[in-house]
Amino acid sequence: MSRLSALNARLRFLYREIAKFGIVGIAGIGVNLVVFNLLRNVTNLQTVRSSVVATAVAIAFNYVGFRYFTYRDRDRGGRGKEMGLFTFFSVIGLVIENGILYGATYGMGWDGPLANNFFKFAGIGVATLFRFWSYRTWVFRSLPAQAVEQAEAILSDAERQQRVNIARSAE
Incomplete structure (x- = not known):
């Protein structure tokens, strides 16, 4: 196989991986935002606490999607280690996502349904970049x-x- 065709094959593989990651991610964003807005409107939880709970629910949803859809062809050995790493990197993503919301809500005073959803979504976007890199690098590793x-x-x-x-x- 020539270097050019090998590069093409790797790019096609990466494109498919990004597309699958995106499908699971978009569904996870939907779960995250629905749970967040339900908690904000139905309970007395504060903004960031509602967001943390919603993010935790979305993390569980996303693990199932990533393991059985996006990365189903990856090494399945060491499931406990995989779940531990997934949780570790997801918690860092949770801190990134909710840190942005916290800064906007309590640091800048931008508290309201539109502002909360805007900064929640912005936090999800920044955290998603980190999660994509960390999951593919450390959690769902390729077979040797x-x-x-x-x-x-x-x-x-x-x-x-x-x-x-x-x-x-x-x-």
């Missing part, structure tokens, strides 16, 4: 290149054997 090469070799051998069997049956 050696394992991929071995799998490709096995598939090549199987295809070659299938061609030999077809040729024998044609005789």
Whole structure:
């Protein structure tokens, strides 16, 4: 495989990964915003507390989506470690997301439904960049290149054997 075709393959893979991450992320944003606004309007929780609860619910939702949709082809060994790292990086994202909302609400005095949702969404955006990098780098790790090469070799051998069997049956 030439370097250009290898680069093309990697870019296509990255594009698919970003698209899948985005699908789960958009659904998670929906869960986050719905829970946030329900808590703000139905309970007496303060703005940032409502946001923290909503973010925690969205984190649980997103883990399931990432593990079984976006990164289902990734190494599944060490599920406990994976969940621990996911939680660790998600909590950092939670702090980023809600730190922005906290700064706007209590630091700048921008408290109201429109301002809260705007800065909640802005915080989600900044935290999403961090989460994408950390999840793909540390949590949902790719299989080692050696394992991929071995799998490709096995598939090549199987295809070659299938061609030999077809040729024998044609005789």
